[in-house]
Amino acid sequence: MTSVKLKLKENDVKKIQEICKSFNNEPGELINVLHKTQEYFGYLPAEVQEEVAEGLGISVAKVYGVVTFYSFFTMLPKGRYPISVCTGTACYVRGAEKVLDEFKRILKVAVGETTPDGKYSITCLRCVGACGLAPVVMVGDKTYGRVTTDGVKDILKEYENE
Amino acid sequence: MAKFKTHMLVCGGTGCRASASDVLYENLKKEVKEKGLENDVQVVTTGCFGFCEQGPIVKMIPDNTFYVGVQPKDAADIVAEHALKGRKVDRLLYKDPVKKEHVPDSKHMGFYKKQIRIALRNCGLIDPENVNEYLAADGYEALGKVLLEMTPEEAIQIVIDSGLRGRGGGGFPTGVKWKIAQGVKGAQKYVVCNADEGDPGAFMDRSILEGDPHTVLEAMAINGYCIGATKGLIYIRAEYPLAIHRLKVAIAQAREYGLLGEDILGSGYNFDIELRYGAGAFVCGEETALIHSMEGHRGEPTFKPPFPAESGYLGMPTNVNNVETYANIPVIFNKGAKWFASIGTEKSKGTKVFALAGKINNVGLIEVPMGITLREVIFEIGGGIKGGKKFKAVQTGGPSGGCLTEKHLDTPIDYDNLIASGSMMGSGGMIVMDEDDCMVSVAKFYLDFTVEESCGKCSPCRIGNKRLYEILEKITKGHGAMDDLDKLRNLSNVIKDTSLCGLGQTSPNPVLSTLDNFYDEYLAHITEGKCFASQCKDLIKYEIIPENCVGCTACARNCPVNCISGERKQIHLIDQSLCIKCGACMEKCKFNAVTII
Incomplete structure (x- = not known):
């Protein structure tokens, strides 16, 4: 997978957990959670997706499936x-x-x-x-x-x- | 709105905003204040006027003066001349392209003459962020009438009698759809507005949501009452930030006024609306895919039946309608089903909004009665082809539709006629093409789109469209063979017959319709290696005509790959092995010395 490797900082993990929580950790809110998460990080690398999966109690494969399905989500950082x-x-x-x-x-x-x-x-x-x-x-x-x-x-x- | 003498309506649609209409609005307000006219002149941001080609637009009420291409710096003149002295600013008036005269007001513009605005009735007229303006334009009157005076059955019957059909593309009778949803029992029913406008080149729904968001909310509440739903959801593209903002404002205002929420207008009926965001997937325009996306899944369609009316969002009975369909609903209740049914053709009632774009003089958003001809739309409303070129084709229905040609120009536009001609109504994209467009490349362009947007669930669509694209690519590169044409046709028919959802069932339409209407272009690519429109790079060569070349070096200086050689005042030469066929030399040559062979 051509993705950028990134070690998430403690703050970042906390931020993702907060976002998930703001949607009641509801698996059905996955797309909304991803919108908010991408707004914060600018893109959705594998490590972020793992954390989102954890937060919503769903598999990473499910998150990855949704991220790659919609063109709005990106796994690569965009330019400034x-x-x-x-x-x-x-x-x-x-x-x-x-x-x-x-x-x-x-x-x-x-x-x-x-x-x-x-x-x-x-x-x-x-x-x-x-x-x-x-x-x-x-x-x-x-x-x-x-x-x-x-x-x-x-x-x-x-x-x-x- | 009565106390002001003059209203300045400034277009706040996406197109005009991209040309700084928001700065213009601020400048107008400032000028009005400086001249002490705050009590006489009201400056309002409105939704789209439709005349996007010459935006930003400012319209003056009551005299309907229509200013085009207004820059922020023009604010001073408009206020000083028009508002203060009552003199029109001639240089900003729309100029008739044929008569070369300034047109004094919108009523005399060819663009508006044949239009009937029902779905767009408030776009460009009211401030979309002010519920009071919608109320002043008979807003929420229909909802009141339905909730307080009608049973759901009576209300549904009115929609059936109006003959309204779904404006999202399929053309299914709206009232019948409501009746089916009403008849299904469920613990919680849902009303969904499909605002996932994915057709590239179409912006009808965006303009309605930006220009008149309350009409959609009102219609959804009526829909909810009719089928027994208390929850509404709007599925909207995340790429439409302005429409999202205006919807949020409208929902908050409607709640504040008791037009959404509990016990609406004292009727005892509860209904509320939430937004759900799409994330860029064309297939989500299909209702089952849309529902999966709202549930947080990949937007893959499922086989129907069961229809959403039986098992939709979260497995509950769900009614899905498109934005434009909803925008017609309040008017039908205000003016009556009979009135609505008196407009249009026998089987297609009312009007249709089209996004007119491409090689046409008046790009914009238009609303015309069903039954109007393509010729009237393109040459009268659209003002004809850009740059005096020759009309070649008009593409309707987006990636699901087909390319119609000269011989279809006098066909009355309605759902059935368009399908009979090999295209379809679709959501309302209408792209005009001229003699410089290669129809094989256009078909390839649409297939490229379909291949990218196919969700991949069923193989005819996933694999078949990719093969279609490859064959088209081969033809545009000059490697096509005659049996490729048979393959295109056969494969297209198989994809249409066997795909799971509407996307695959219609995706070969651009190929089939261009094969039918522009067969000679395919032939020329294959047998002669020629592209009539000089669009297929592999089939053309740029050359310098020695007799015309004066050696001015313009071409050589502008060539991005430095493949043109020649001294000053000497004849230049293009090195074909390096040429990337960008056409920069031809654009820059003032002596017509560059030609395509």
Whole structure:
């Protein structure tokens, strides 16, 4: 399994237990627990999943099954500036693929990967619902509309010195 | 709303917010205050107006002036000119693309002329975070009427008589669904709103939830009373933070006003609503998968029967309806089943909301009566194809639908006609494509989506779609053979016939419909190695036309892989072995000296 190994600190374990408890340690709340946990850690490595399984009294396999089923959950840490290129149909027909290729070319990482310095990661997402602005790229919470291949450099420039 | 002379409605939908409409709102408020107009002018954030192409939008009430592409810095002009002096700011008015004239108000815009807004009636009109505005727009009147004056049977009969069919895609009669759920006994029944809008390129449900969340709450309470449920759940995508926020606000306000909770409006009926979050899985739009996901499992569908009405959430009788279906319910009770049934075609009543996107001038959200033709939607409301290009296809129904072509343009849109044409209504995505789109690649794009989103439970969908994708990939790379076309068709039919749920049963539709309508494009890829639309990289070559090249070096300077050689004022040359076919040279050349062969 290509996952990042991580030794959980005592604080982290406590945090996971708190989250589980806030949902009454109810196994049916697994997805909500994972949402909260990912919000806190940024991703869901194996060690975190083990702790969640413990907290809800279910098997690690069950947790792993759910984490890998839904695209919102990730087992790899994202970059400090996560880049999401919308590859919904509206963006696709307006050239999202070329924009995505340009990000991959410049940053030299594939979709789902993070640059070695941990600064950027590239993911695809399916429709943010801003189809009027297609093609759309999001960096963190910031939305960029009508992005062209030329515009990719300009977007990255904004984060150059950070 | 009566005491103000002017209302400035600022679109607060996701699209316009991405273009800084929230800053615009603050600026307008500031300007109004500075000019001392607080008692005359009200600035309101509303839901989506639908005209997303030219957002951010500001609409002035009562004169319906419609400002487009408004930047935060334009706030000063709007307040100083329009609000203070009553003069329209011409430069911000919508410009008719044909007549090249400014259009004074929304009533004269082609985009709105043929629309009938029922589900979207309050979007762009009321402040979605203020329950009083919803109440002023006849909100919760239907709930009161149903709870205090009707038996569940009477209320269900009205929904049946209206002819309303499920807007999530399947088109099952809503009233009949309620009647079935009512007839099943259970210790605890549930009402579920499916807000897991997974169709890429569709944003109808998001806009309704962002623009008019109370209508969904009201309809769910009516639904609950009809089938005997006291609990409601909204399953919503975690990717829609703004819609989630507005729902939370709306639920809290409804509880505070006694419109949710115990003894609603003194009727003795209890009903409350909770949110459940999706986590990005297209298959969760299928109701059994959705229910599994709400229970904290992988969102895998199960065989029906048993239907959710018999055994749904936690094994209890559950009624699942889509957001848009619910948005129609209060109006049906306010205006009557007969009125609703008078709109639309014989078997498809009312209106349908479509998310119009792709290569079209007016991208946006529209609501049209059933029975309107694709031509009216694309060329009148949508304003035609972008950049004066030629219309090629329109894709309806998302990954489950098909690509329709020129010959279908005059077919009236309803559930049955679309299926007969080889597509389907789906949830309402409508993507327009022009001559630059390769239909084989479009089919491949959808299959790529299906392969990724297949839950993997049944083999026809899990394995079959992957094989379909591989054959399409082979064709777009120029390695296709004639018998691949037979394989595509046969395999598609097997997947349709044998898959467990709606996802697999419809996933080959993009392949079948493009095979039917664009067979010559498949042939050209296979027999001539040609892609008409010049989209398939392996089948095209960029070359420089020596007669046109003036040696300006623009292409060479912009080539990302430095594969163009040539001195200043000399004819340039592309090294085909290095070219990645990005097209940057062609975009940059001002002399039409780069061509695709």
